[in-house]
Amino acid sequence: MQELFNIFIKGIFIENMIFAYFLGMCSYLAVSRTVKTSAGLGIAVVFVLGITVPVDYLINKYLLLPGALSWVSPSFASIDLSFLSFIIFIAVIASMVQLVEMVIEKFSPTLYTSLGIFLPLIAVNCAILGGSLFMQERDYLNVTEATMFGLGSGVGWYLAIVAIAAIREKIRYSNVPAPLRGLGITFIITGLMGIAFMSFMGIKL
Amino acid sequence: MSAENLEREPLFSAKNKKLLLGPINKDNPITIQVLGICSALAVTVKLEPAVVMAISVTVVIAVSNLVISLLRNTIPPRIRIIVQLVVIAALVILVDQFLKAYVYDVSKQLSVFVGLIITNCIIMGRLEAFAMANKPWPSLLDGIGNGIGYGIILIIIAFFRELLGSGTIWGIHVIPKFLYDFGYVNNGMMILPPMALITVGIIIWVQRSRNRELIEKN
Secondary structure: OHHHHHHHHHHHHHOOHHHHHOOOHHHHHHOOOOHHHHHHHHHHHHHHHHHHHHHHHHHHHHHHOOOHHHHOOHHHOOOOOHHHHHHHHHHHHHHHHHHHHHHHHHHOHHHHHHHOOHHHHHHHOHHHHHHHHHHHHHOOOOHHHHHHHHHHHHHHHHHHHHHHHHHHHHHOOOOOOHHHOOHHHHHHHHHHHHHHHHHHHHOOO | OOHHHHHHOOOOOHHHHHHHHHHHOOOOOOOOOOOOHHHHHHOOOOHHHHHHHHHHHHHHHHHHHHHHHHHOOOOOHHHHHHHHHHHHHHHHHHHHHHHHHHOHHHHHHHOHHHHOOOOOHHHHHHHHHOHHHOOHHHHHHHHHHHHHHHHHHHHHHHHHHHHHHHOEEOOEEOOOHHHHHOOOOOOHHHHOOHHHHHHHHHHHHHHHHHOHHHOOOO
16 A cells, blocks of 8 residues: 555656656647646646556556467467557557547536547647556556556646646746747746756655 | 659759758757657757667658658548557657667667657657648658757757766767866766756757747747
8 A cells, every 4th residue: 555655656756757757848838828728738637647557557468568468378478569569558548538538528528628629639748658658667566556656647747737837827927038938938947846856856765 | 753843843942941951940849849848858868869869750750751741642631640640650669679679778778768759749740730731752851850950959958968967978078187186077967857958948048049030929
């Protein structure tokens, strides 16, 4: 239990998707103009990461890894399909996003309208594919650990985008040097926030 | 390209030259179009992985632009994203296997970032914005131009981070020994991930103060 909690906290603070790995930067920079829309995108990312990481974990473990197919028949034990992982992961993500979109539309129309255009865009958000690839690289023990990692990274991404959106809303009233306005200052603020987040790196969990 | 095309338009006409050279400065994918930042920053601690990454992205973007441009009239608009992703993913698998075979150490350093070329927004962005509506030859040039524009920023960042952070360039020490004796210290901050963002911020600052028309309004 404690192990699971550690993975979750690690995903949020120590291995934050934005500040430690720069994943999902494109939508992070493009959608962070107001807090409201960025919170909507953040929730959608938490949702999709929480679903795709465990699904990709199961696919990786039972279909792709060397010898993973031996549960079908012992004669498949020598097959190694891991070179297919990129194409399978991206297909899973694209179809999962589609599926999540349909489920939300059916069961919670209010959430669906508030997420709006962001849901389909998530399919090409690097944070999602990054989550699956990190999961593959780190060899989590079971599917619960992978789920906690997915949720933790999602929450970390959510925190980061809401924080930068709040800062950008305020910075509109300050006198930033003209060539830095907009994109430039956002990069520098993200860098400073990243330095602040580095202080979590000393924590051993 | 066939001979008839050569007659209609020279291979490197002014328009095509602009496609190739525009993205290097005024229409740069990273600093102006804000595409492809995700994988750009994490690979710039050292020059070598940055160069390998720049070449890989240029190859993938140029070839996928060409392929999608050849297919553009046969792809149904509804499923175009999936078709584009499959083309990109297939190319990235080729690049990944190639890197593993010939430059294994660099491929280990790049780790997941080779796979992340698939979701690199430069590639999807150029496919959507350019290759779906243009002929193969201009699309190829556009791909190469954008790949180089991306690569140049990557190499500039990596150059400064490696020089200031470790005092080396391409793994060779360039800061003379006597400077260290006088108390010069490598700036460990430059190796940390956040400094990549600040370096990009400074590059944008320099570029925009040289080209005033690029300054944002808000």
